[in-house]
Amino acid sequence: MLTPKENIMSLPVYVPGKTSKQIEKEMGIKNAVKMASNENPLGPSPAAVEAVNSFSSQIHLYPDGDCSRLKEKLSEKLGVASKNLAVGNGSNEVLDLIAKVFLGPGDEAIYGAHGFVVYPIVTAAAAAKGVVSHMPGLKHELEDFARRITPRTRVIFLANPNNPTGTIFSRGEFEDFLGKVPEHVAIVIDEAYFEYVDDPEYPDTLEYHSQREGLITVRTFSKIHGLAGTRIGYAIASERVAALLNRAKEPFNVNSVSQAAALAALEDSRHCAVSRKVNLEGLEYLHSFLDSMGVERTDSKANFVLAEVGRDAEGVYERLLRAGIIVRPVSAYGLENHIRVTVGTAEHNAAFINALSKAMEK
Structure with missing residues (x-):
């Protein structure tokens, strides 16, 4: 039997986020919005x-x-x-x-x-x-x-x-x-x-x-x-x-x-400038609505927001999935009560806030 090095067996395993297609197939839904991997919602240049x-x-x-x-x-x-x-x-x-x-x-x-x-x-x-x-x-x-x-x-x-x-x-x-x-x-x-x-x-x-x-x-x-x-x-x-x-x-x-x-x-440079503008506007929108909902969040300067949604974070994540919104659970980062959401287009951001409001009512 082959024996790997001891440090290899102790390696933390990186679990990548699933694609929209994977989630649609697993959940039986259509038009899922991926807001999980901090990708540019405008796509490449x-x-x-x-x-x-x-x-x-x-x-x-x-x-x-x-x-x-x-x-x-x-x-x-x-x-x-x-x-x-x-x-x-x-x-x-x-x-x-x-x-x-x-x-x-x-x-x-x-x-x-x-x-x-x-x-x-x-x-x-x-x-x-x-x-x-x-x-x-x-x-x-x-x-x-x-x-x-x-x-x-x-x-x-x-x-x-x-x-x-x-x-x-x-x-x-x-x-x-x-x-x-x-x-x-x-x-x-x-x-x-x-x-x-x-x-x-x-x-x-x-x-x-x-x-x-x-x-x-x-x-x-x-x-x-x-x-x-x-x-x-x-x-x-x-x-x-x-x-x-x-x-x-x-x-x-x-x-x-x-x-x-x-x-x-x-x-x-234009694509970067537009992407930056869309992100700043989206970040402000998400911060504002999360604050109005009483959801604790970090003062993010990136293209995502970390939100504390409570001890039922996994349940909130699952309910968002069923609503067609893919976010990132972050228990692997030692943040069991949080989710991370990527800033999307204005339409995506509004859909997330709407779905989150319903998901947290359960």
Whole structure:
């Protein structure tokens, strides 16, 4: 009998949200609205769709193994050198590469109690120890992260905004924190939702990269760019760290179609601007109606809202499903009384509020 490594057996299992088609088949309903996976309700940029269609005749060729054209475009957009970039098969692979490079048996990684579930997964996969920082108020308390650093700490994972809470830490909090973290610790800032933030106190972490080699910013094309299905994300890091991540990646880890879509999406600033506007309006609408219903929720700065619906959260989730509204239960994040709902179109948001009102009457 084959015996797997012990740390593999202890890995937390990531359970993805089901598709609309799956739910429709299981529940016997039609026209289900998916508001569970923080996808862009407007879809991808039309330019990205055109690029994918145009590139289809070239899929017999291996992709650009270094994502050189995409790195050049990102370099131009971000004001960083191509040598400071590493591109992955979604930002999840980038997070895994960071763990692969910097974590091993005896090492520690710190992450939030209600942070992105991939952080404990990649930590355990590297046979390292996860150290959990509590999140009173459902936001990262950076002072608590700093207190938990030991000589064995190698990586700190922070999402800003955090998933699934949508909360952020401020520029001042971040600057204080940087001064407390030893140079042997990699600080990973996961900014999957940064384009949605409308807050003057939100820190631009790229401004701090010159201050320390171990600061790594991770971003994705899955959210505001609407390219979740293409799986493409990237890291901005020091030249040395980016080189280490690129050394650890698989050959041809990002396919040609994904690279073409991402290149086109970067050129379509209008799609991002419209997506951002729709999200801000939808976020305000959901916050307002949840408040009027007496439903506790976080002050989200992302494209989703975390709502506390009580001890019957699973029942509320099921009743929403029967009403054709798919949201995300978040018990895997230690939030048994909550659901997370993605900001949708105006029509979707209204349908969710209507269904939630009925679901919570039961």
